[in-house]
Amino acid sequence: MEAIYHRFARIDLRFYDDPGRAPVAAVERYALPPDLDWAGWASREDGTWHAWYPPEGSLPEQGWKIHASARLEVANDVLEQVARYCHAERIAFKHLVHRGVHFAMNSKDADRSASGKFITVYPRDVTELRRTLAELDAAIGGMPGPYVLSDLRWRHGPLSVRYGAFVHQVITSEHGFEVTALRDPDGLLVEDVRSPGFTPPAWVELPDFLQEQFDALGGDAPPAGFPRVLGALHHSNAGGVYDAEDAATGARIVIKEGRPDSGMTPDGRDAVQRLTHEEITLRSLTDVPVSRVHGSFTLHGHRFLLLERIAGESLQSAIVPRHPLVHARSTPTEYAEYRQWALEVTAGVDAAVTRLHGAGFSHGDVHPGNVMIGADGSVTLLDLEMAAPVDDAVAPVIGAPAFMATDGRRGADADRYGLACIKVFVFYPLTSLFMLDPFKSDDLVRAAMETFALDDTWAAAVHRDLALTRIRVAAADCTQDDPVARWDVHDARAVRELQELIADDLTASADFSRDDRVWPGDPQQFAEDGTGLAHGVAGVVYALSLVGREPDERGLAWIDAVWERPGDPRRPHRAGLWDGLAGLAWLHRRLGRRAHAQAALERLRRLDFSSLGSDLYGGLPGVGLVLLEASDDDPTLVLEALEIGGILRSRHDARQPIPTAPEDRRVATGSGGLLRGPSGTALFALRLYERTGEPAHLRLAQDALDYDLAHCMTAVDGSLQLNEGWRLLPYLGSGSAGVGLVAAQLLPHLETPDRYLESLDGIRSAALTDFVMESGVFRGRAGMILFLAALERLGYSTPEAGDALRHHVADLRLHAIRRPHGIGFPGQGLLRLSCDFATGSAGVLAALGPSADLIDSGEPVVPVNLPLLVPPTAASPLRPPVAWDPAGRG
Known part of the structure; x- marks a missing residue:
């Protein structure tokens, strides 16, 4: 994170x-x-x-x-x-x-x-x-x-x-x-x-x-006997962890570094002090499965602890490749095998922690990253820098939030809480939500029992160690007529009731007294001016309008006031569709604020287009989409759109060529897909072609889309996902779903669409997985719902994709947070709630709209609530639309 x-x-x-x-x-x-x-x-x-x-x-x-x-x-x-x-x-x-x-x-x-x-x-x-x-x-x-x-x-x-x-x-x-x-x-x-x-x-x-x-x-050589470093395994502000060879024996070891005066924890200790403490603790634990100490060095004040290298992988790393919920089309056998593996591994972790307590120590930071799993299933505990005698332990001062109790429990009780979270996490890795809603443990335990056939004994043990009763007292007012526990999405009326509860919480969460934001959202809102569609007021106002809520005049006045004052150099006014002026122009037009829309469009026309980026989020493609949409009323705006098209053509031609070797085809983290990659250019060029009929724009759309498609990789389950080198992404904003959204709109214009149809099949498969870590539009389940709804509208859905859409809507309950005034949703990182469109409740509110409409009409031509990303036209003639069956899970 x-x-x-x-x-x-x-x-x-x-x-x-x-x-x-x-x-x-x-x-x-x-x-x-x-x-x-x-x-x-x-x-x-x-x-x-x-x-x-x-x-x-x-x-x-x-x-x-x-x-x-x-x-x-x-x-x-x-x-x-x-x-x-x-x-x-x-x-x-x-x-x-x-x-x-x-x-x-x-x-x-x-x-x-x-x-x-x-x-x-x-x-x-x-x-x-x-x-x-x-x-x-x-x-x-x-x-x-x-x-x-x-x-x-x-x-x-x-x-x-x-x-x-x-x-x-x-x-x-x-x-x-x-x-x-x-x-x-x-x-x-x-x-x-x-x-x-x-x-x-x-x-x-x-x-x-x-x-x-x-x-x-640069002149000091390492001391005699210092290991030969082979590479870095991890870095933090406290120091690095390195793969190495013992200088004397050649054995593979791990070096853990502590930087002096750095990596401070609230107890006042720096990384050197904690590493020294860890060495003392490890040397005293002769009958507990922990790494054995090979030695230690001090160099330039840095402390280096030489540890036995444990063969295997961390529990954190072991979960994802095995977990059937994150792979499309997992079989009942795969679910059963994973259940058995998860129960055996967590039993091993329980035994290891119990042995540590028996030796007189608490761990202080129990989480999957601090557990190594050997090829034989053996368990080793890592990272004992926060360990303490069980009887003297204080409440943990640091730790992984998803495994750390917030009520001040200490010692073995704190470890048992982390252990219980691990037992839930291996099935549904959403335990960080316990901080936001202590009743989420009931939701996740129930989901794990239903999906993996776990029994009451397992659930009772988890609840006993979680011991959330005290925390729940303060949250009891959120559970009256608990809509999260019920989470009824089987008819349009029920879906719209959920939308109203989300809208109620959004309304209650607004704070118009602040000058930096109105609705709390992603931290990115503090790098922008607080008005945008993605993280600002505009996105929430738009989402509320989808359920018939009248635009809050205070919100619109807040937007106007921000744009009337000079921009802050560190929070400047921005031009883009999702972060600034272009998005506001679109919203003003949608709400009938013609004068405000016209003023925003005039400001857009005066921009130096060459100073804007090539991304859809805040750059030229988004500005161009807004100008084209408004050109129905003012055809002269097409001239600016053509200028943008020329700039984007030149920039695309200047891109680095696609690597020849498939293994080298990866994008920098966060830099590919619809919002940040060339697919944004492809979408704008496609709209420009549809407006002008000029074949050059269609060629740019195809060239730009091909660039992103070339950086997608087939996953082990056969799905096609955007490759960042260290991870594959299926999401709407920064993954393959956004690329597929553009491909589906390009297909009707191509004479030979076969390879794009094949790619779209793989991308659609990536949206079939039963589990998505986050709930938002750009990087989560709401985005998958909107993508699948768009395929339904454009005529590229399948019965399997229709089922997946229905499952995603139902499984939003896993993320739903009980709030005094309704229902909220967590933002990116899952540490805190978010109201914004990109990561939070406003986006979920928008995503629920298409499912309610499908249930009502049974027709595929339904609104897809993504500003300017999906056209207001009927389905593609290339394939007949597949009607969506709103029945329960099949």
Whole structure:
């Protein structure tokens, strides 16, 4: 899971929220020396950083910046010394605003590329850089602070340097992601790469004094006897885990690294302290299935623990390839075999944890990633850095949220809770939802019993160890006339009742007093201006309108107010279909707000199209779709659409060629499919062809679609999914379903459609799986429902796909969260609820519409609630539509 989800889950137990909004006691805030006169200095605070600019002069766009890191206990002293120096020398600087954000920036799950930074100083030139380094080193050199991985460390720390942007500038990548930018020697803005490693831009020459430091740091050889490292297995902000060979014996081992002053946990320990504790614990456990210690080293303050390499795979990794719910067309035999395997493995985990308790220790972090399964089914417990004597154990301070009780239980009880979650997780891996709805354990246990023929004894043992009774008392008001337990979707009336409950919760969740958002959604909403279709107000207003709710004038007024004020440089107004102006123009037209729509369209026409990305989410294809849709009223808009088509043609021709070897055909994570990949260009080019009849646009549609199809891979179950190298994705937004949605619309225009029909068959199979991890539109079950509904409408469904659509609608109950005012749904990452269209309740509300309409009419030509992604026309003539039977599961 991306670190941003953990960071945005810290201040609210229900919704993702900006960590900068956390209430902070005055004693927690960092303050500058009060005896200095800061009058005339400009300052700006954004919730994370507080920047200070001297009265005279201005910052260069970029250059060598100095970072100062600090442990919490010396942070005030470090800030005082740096602030006094910068005040005297009139140098701009910034510092973290309070201890809470400081801890978060250096915690175990923090982003490694940004971790450790406490203060940033902006010297105006190389001469000032050298002088500032020398004089600050004299003041604070050697004080404890973490190593900033993106930097070159200066002497013994806590100072370090990096070449980068001083002034916040962004560019849009090919796939529509905004990235911070530098100016290259030709004056062009290019990405300011921020990664865990000192990598200055190729055109930047290190000053002599930095080159000397670089050479000095790179000269130390490992100590005698240090293992030969073969590769990295895992990295976190606490350190790495490496595959290695023992120097003396040649035996394969694992090296676990602890970085000093880094990877902090709430108990105040850094990674070195925890790793030292783990070594002591492991050496004392002679009769428990844990890794044996081969030795340990300290190098540059880093602690390295050498461990026995356990043959096998983690339980986390072992589940997916075996699990019948995630593969299309699994047989009863495969279900029975998986049931037997899961029960045997979890019994082994139970026995191992029980032996650990018998030896006098609790584990402190029981989850599938910390369990190794051997080829013979044997179980080994890993990662005992949080282990403690059973009688002295405190409530866990860190852990995997899906396996960590929230009621403060300790020691063996906390381990037993994690163990019970594992027993559920192997069948339905949604135990993180227990944090949001303690009654979800009933839902998931019941589902596991029904699907895998588990008995009451199994269920009783799980419920006993979960022991959620105390937590449930606080949530009891959510279970009156429990609609989640009933979850009736067998007739249109029942589906519409569920939609009303979702709409009720959306209405109750709005907060119009905030200026950064109205409905809580994905953390991405804080990088946008809060108005968009994907994560903002527009998407929720649209979804509510689908069930006959009158547009909330407060929501529309909120959108208008945001666009009337200047854009925030860090939350700028955006142009795209899903993140900004184009989506608003579409919504205004849909709601009959003609003047607002016209104003938005005029702003779109004035854009520099060449500055926008090639992605459908926020770039040119989405803008072009909106212009084409509005051209029915204003045909001159086709001219701008043609301009966009020309730009996209040129960009597509400049793409890297498709690799010859199939094994090399993979896309960067999050960069393929409908929203971020060339399928978005294909959809727009197809609409442009349908509007103009020009064959060149049809060729672009086919070429762009072929590019995404070439990066799809056949999975073990025969389905076709988008290949990211480390995973295959079937989803609507970033997987093969979105590619298939475009293919289904392209097919009627092709003279030889056979290979596309074959691809569509494989993509349709990917949507047949019984389990989807998330419930949202872009990456979850709601997106699968909308994809299958679109195939029904376009004439490319099958009876099997119709059954799958019905099953997906029924199984939304697995994700449904009981709320005081109705039903909610979890967002991406499953840590918190989301109301937005892309990841949360608004999208589920929209996805339920087609199923209700199908039940009512029995006809395939039904609304598919995806703005501009599916045409308002009848089914394709290539295949007769397949009527959908709304009966129960077959």
